[in-house]
Amino acid sequence: MSVTEMFSYIQGFLSADQDIREDIRKVVQVLEQTAREILTVLQSVHQPSGFKDIPSKCLRARELFCTVRTQIGELKTKFPVEQYYRFHEHWRFVLQRLAFLAAFVVYLESESLVTREEVAKILGIEIDREKGFHLDVEDYLAGVLIMASELSRLAVNSVTAGDYSRPLRISNFINELDSGFRLLNLKNDPLRKRYDGLKYDVKKIEEVVYDLSIRGLAKEQEAGGDK
């Protein structure tokens, strides 16, 4: 094989790679659009009026996750399954956003922490790398941490909306989450940085609970006995 032939052959490799990346980019762009739509639906819970119909918002989000599943299905067809990590960077960002949205929906529905299995199911993907397009532990954790910061915002806004018991529940939830994270030996830099942000969320929520306590607002509603 001459040098020219060899390089022509190599050019074939390079082109194929570039084509795959182009295809992936397109699908990911569409996915990002859907993710933004889900976000818009869920963001509205922060509005004073939004607290009333959380269930209906969650239903709407669940519907949009159907679209997500279809789009991720599309994404899977764009590259050989065992090369997940070769192209990981392309979808890592949106996958973390989607994990966050799934975790947020589940929290709003049941006030519990979504498991990695549940996220994977909502997104129509796997948790074991061997079984196909999967959700990395790190991406799941990143999604959970984004939710934590959303919850600190929710605690603030629920007070504005006159719901004085929710912050206490959020506080308990986020404390549990914080203990959980403390079990982890995080090295990975971006995740570690996000986790450092969790401390501020914990503190913020504690201050909301404090504000309620000192005014006797926390007890008041509790006495009224919700949840």
Next chain:
Amino acid sequence: MSVTEMFSYIQGFLSADQDIREDIRKVVQVLEQTAREILTVLQSVHQPSGFKDIPSKCLRARELFCTVRTQIGELKTKFPVEQYYRFHEHWRFVLQRLAFLAAFVVYLESESLVTREEVAKILGIEIDREKGFHLDVEDYLAGVLIMASELSRLAVNSVTAGDYSRPLRISNFINELDSGFRLLNLKNDPLRKRYDGLKYDVKKIEEVVYDLSIRGLAKEQEAGGDK
């Protein structure tokens, strides 16, 4: 499953990942040491005295490549084969160096361009990703480009050592290489940058040939008839 249990479970994942990376790092460190030893052997061809026993230096380098194969064999056992790209960053640098060293040995032995297949064989790895630990096209090309800059140095030093015919042969070789690279549509940034350096190597070697030509030194030895 409680939050604590879940995070303990996740910590298992994270630890496993960190252990793999730790193991990889150690083997890679050893590989780098061997690569530096091969480099030391091959670099000695630049010495005035080094031109005489190129064959023996190549033999010595070939022996050290046995060690490389063993060490890469070791490396392969440290992670699941289909997760090559997950950990690629750890060995990419040393693999490019090794590809360069293999290309340099082959050039010194036969004055021909090593193929990707040959490099793979010398390193005891594959060229098809599907078959196992493999040599990426980009890493092969990076290795070849490092060699090109070493050859421009060799052209200079061979003249100093009194070998006037070698630069002409290097010049032809490097021109062929340059044409080959021009067939590629390089997007990938680091490779593109390296390729830009090739132009300087081509120019440098042409100037050496020029210096020999204008003094009739090129012809002189050619007339003497080596190669």
Next chain:
Amino acid sequence: MSVTEMFSYIQGFLSADQDIREDIRKVVQVLEQTAREILTVLQSVHQPSGFKDIPSKCLRARELFCTVRTQIGELKTKFPVEQYYRFHEHWRFVLQRLAFLAAFVVYLESESLVTREEVAKILGIEIDREKGFHLDVEDYLAGVLIMASELSRLAVNSVTAGDYSRPLRISNFINELDSGFRLLNLKNDPLRKRYDGLKYDVKKIEEVVYDLSIRGLAKEQEAGGDK
């Protein structure tokens, strides 16, 4: 034509270009001065005493916008209209600042979002590129985002000044803005980065509203019935 003639001729082109840029730079410098004056006028609303005479400050700013229109009119004469993008970099920065100032004035006057048309009118320019010196969509959006961060500061300072109802209105306004931006598929890097800052503004204002709510200060004034 000799080489010398040709280059003399080319020098003519280059000089013309440099002269245009020099002219533009001078007008832009004057524009920046006026923009800074408007900023000084509007910034004074943050002073405790500043909340009283917002209308008079807006009037003063409107007057200065007359000067802006004259100066932009001057700017338009400095280069051929269809070469807007050739020199865009020169005035992009000040145009975004002016868009911000226009948006801020309009907000202070009517608590509504200025449209691109209105900004264009205030600055005496077009919105359709075809019709002449115009306001790019990106520059309009950048101006709006700068205003958002000014509003979060305003929410804080209006509380300090004893105006407890303004933050609620700002909060509603900024939430609407946030929803609007979520409809956009931003790629353009500087704009995307600015938009990321909007999240902090939203959060900040929500916390102000929270502080008022928990102390019953929001309701209190509302009951008093302004706006």
Next chain:
Amino acid sequence: MSVTEMFSYIQGFLSADQDIREDIRKVVQVLEQTAREILTVLQSVHQPSGFKDIPSKCLRARELFCTVRTQIGELKTKFPVEQYYRFHEHWRFVLQRLAFLAAFVVYLESESLVTREEVAKILGIEIDREKGFHLDVEDYLAGVLIMASELSRLAVNSVTAGDYSRPLRISNFINELDSGFRLLNLKNDPLRKRYDGLKYDVKKIEEVVYDLSIRGLAKEQEAGGDK
């Protein structure tokens, strides 16, 4: 118009812009491929064997410029003609390369400096901005400077190929070019930097001529009377 409607409307603008850029990028990529092919054809003049059939190489390059014209024709259709400078960055690089290739062909054919008009004609574009897709003075000059550095290489290689008169002619040509550039008042940074490189080319060619002179090789051929 509500805020939502307004932002939907704006999203239309942004999408259109992104689509145009995507289209331009694709055509430019194809153009770059053709430019590389022309370069490969012309580069071969540096080979010892290449000096014989310069005319045939130029013919081949001229053919490929037909393709270039078609592709630039394609490019023109991708965006409104008066927005040239809005998207200039996308094709500036390849246009300078093409200007260089055109200048190089013309030099090889006639040993004269291509005019901007000629380059524009070879590329099938205009020189007056008003008339359509055009060649900026700066891009023309950049192309000429790239050629200058190619000529210093040619001077070296023509000696290797035994052509001792060409370097003298190149030296005269490049000196004229240098004087021409000295007439320009360059401010523009990248062009200025390229021009600084010209000094090295001038010096290099002078040294080649020196080498020929001191060995009596320059006179020798001159006496033989070529050109």
Next chain:
Amino acid sequence: MSVTEMFSYIQGFLSADQDIREDIRKVVQVLEQTAREILTVLQSVHQPSGFKDIPSKCLRARELFCTVRTQIGELKTKFPVEQYYRFHEHWRFVLQRLAFLAAFVVYLESESLVTREEVAKILGIEIDREKGFHLDVEDYLAGVLIMASELSRLAVNSVTAGDYSRPLRISNFINELDSGFRLLNLKNDPLRKRYDGLKYDVKKIEEVVYDLSIRGLAKEQEAGGDK
């Protein structure tokens, strides 16, 4: 000694250095795990239920400090004692965390400021550099400052838990600390930054005390006989 020998000698030194650092890193990792465990124990005082059994939590933490002493004992064996500052960076972070934890335990036990001597004793190290592995004054101060921020959180949470006298005691304590720090001339280093944070802690606690005062809650419990 030849150049080669010299470099072998230096390489030997560098390898040894790397080995030491590797060993240190491993022990430090284990230490960090223990520190996180102590933190988890002590963090629980922030829970409403946590205020009751502070003594038992302190006991548990004291036990874990035994492990810390063993692990630091292990650390000491990894490098020559007089080269503390050569490797300081490796354990500085965890040492400051441990100093904080020791200071926090002592505060919870006795509401007094731990001395540097006490911290050293709890960690099984020295305070004089000459005597062995020691606690730098900066690291001690950093630990104290981390505690200050933990105390501001504690002040908030003790109100939530219904303990209204603790914030006042914390306030006095932290004010004394602040007076102490004002005596220091810090450089623009991390310690300075942390000290700037102390001002916010002081401010936060002052706000809590103020909240209690205007509601007569501070007096109330005082009268009722706190703690």
Next chain:
Amino acid sequence: MSVTEMFSYIQGFLSADQDIREDIRKVVQVLEQTAREILTVLQSVHQPSGFKDIPSKCLRARELFCTVRTQIGELKTKFPVEQYYRFHEHWRFVLQRLAFLAAFVVYLESESLVTREEVAKILGIEIDREKGFHLDVEDYLAGVLIMASELSRLAVNSVTAGDYSRPLRISNFINELDSGFRLLNLKNDPLRKRYDGLKYDVKKIEEVVYDLSIRGLAKEQEAGGDK
């Protein structure tokens, strides 16, 4: 004085400063044009034909230096004389070029090193800072070093032009210069970098002299009575 007054005062100072700089820039631009013209005149000595009428070229350059003196006279009026170093950066570049041109003229006329006094006189400026607009020792030295590199080029081209004795004279001259520079303790500044370049100039000239020597060309003309 109020804060506002203070800032107005400072702003006044800054505006005045900017105006001065703008004025200086304009004059400097004109000076640069004249310097380029002198360079074009003197550069022509490198042409084979240029060696004949060096004296007339020097006369022409001397005339242009009149213009330089007028323009520098103009420059002096633009700023307070005792604030030379405040604006030094603006004219440093052109002043070094002018010092070079003056040194080159003097060398061409008399083959001697221009003194700082002479340069100052040619440019119509001072050498003592106290006496007015002056020539810094660093700027004088930079000019001399630029000339050194021009002389190495001249040595090469004088051989091409058949003048075999000039290189020897240049060699002696430049060696003396080199000895002078060796006496200086330079900082790691641009002058140091330029001085490093001098070594290459010395080396280049040495090579030319060597080339002449081994061919007996140096002796030849000497005997024939050079110049």
Next chain:
Amino acid sequence: VQKSDDHDNGAQISSPVISAFKVFQQELDTKHDKYERLVKISRDITIESKRTIFLLHRVTSVPNAEEVLHEADVKLDGVRQKIGLIAEELRGEDLYQFHRAFTPGIQEYVEAVSFHHFIRHRTLISLEEVNARLVFMRHERTDAKGSSEGSRSSPAVLTFQVTPTDYLLGVADLTGELMRMCISSVGNGDMDTPFKLSDFLREIHDGFSYIGNTGPYEVSKKLHTLRQSLGKVEDACYTLRVRGSEIPKHMLADVLSSRTAIMDPDEGVV
């Protein structure tokens, strides 16, 4: 070759080129040495100014602010002595020639002296006021030498002029210290100082935005930090107002005095 070199060397000694370069050598070395001395003085000034700033921050926690202010003034006198050394070095020189050597120290001094001035007078020190204190009596020992050149400049007085840019950069850094002081004041229960600081900082901020990007590059760089500091101070005032809103105004005095009463008995507890 050796012989020839010897010969060259002989030539060099008498060569006008060599003797010219010997003069240059001395001129350059003298300049570099002076530069180096100025760098060292500047470092000293920086350190002492920083320590003065630390000292000044203690005013918010001690009973007798005047004492601290006086102590700071004594320290600043020491700094001014060092600036006097710079002035001494610059005697007859162009200040801008060595400006880079001492600008960090001077900026830090402006920061310290303007902080001191603000605490005492609650106003911004003017550039004139800064410069007015940088007038030095000539040292005795230089008089002897000075007498010969004394006719040229004023014989007994030496001044140092801070440039407007250094003044501006020092004031920009001052804002960071003002922010720290504001937060401390809130922490000390001071309900008044934060608002004063907020107004003052806003004035400075508005001043800087009036100057905008017409100033030197370093000023633009510091604008971001300045804006952050202002934000922190405005937030602090906001918090004070919001919290203060919870009691009727007529009760405020009572509450404050009772607070002091409440806090006193606690000292026994600690």
Next chain:
Amino acid sequence: VQKSDDHDNGAQISSPVISAFKVFQQELDTKHDKYERLVKISRDITIESKRTIFLLHRVTSVPNAEEVLHEADVKLDGVRQKIGLIAEELRGEDLYQFHRAFTPGIQEYVEAVSFHHFIRHRTLISLEEVNARLVFMRHERTDAKGSSEGSRSSPAVLTFQVTPTDYLLGVADLTGELMRMCISSVGNGDMDTPFKLSDFLREIHDGFSYIGNTGPYEVSKKLHTLRQSLGKVEDACYTLRVRGSEIPKHMLADVLSSRTAIMDPDEGVV
């Protein structure tokens, strides 16, 4: 409020916290002062070492290299005295605690002393040899104080140990000077030194590539410059060889001696 503050202040004076912090204050100030003194000494060492290097470059152009070498050695003795001051400051301290303060100076000294050593011995000075010259006799005046603590360490001798990393970084910089020397030698018509320098530089280059990226980050950063220097030296040798190829070897001596003869008469022309 005033009253309460007074009270606090009274409490502070006797407070154990405050007295502890007064100790810390002194400890920190002492450390910072020492650091600052070391920085200043380091700057002096850098300047003097640089000047020594400049001086050493003159050996290629003067007849009596020995004289220059001696002068350089005297200068280096001065530098060593200053390193002695560092050793004095570090007496009983952990060298690494203040390492960042003086590492630039020490690296520059290694560069200078290894350059001196190369010129004299044509070998690389070893780390031991560098350190062997950094042994100092204790100053008289400190003896009095030292006597009390004298029992602990050796009483009259003070040593300074250059770290292997500083040594390595100094040697890396040395290569730049060697390259300069090589180009100068070619310029002076020296046909021998460039080849010697080329061999030596190649040895150092190979040594550095043997160490590779196992060394500290700063070394890796300097590798690129080192490679460039080697390239320049190799190019110079190449040029010498190529040009030298044009005359038969047996003529070389003639040519060289005649060259000297040719050049002499010219002096009249200049």
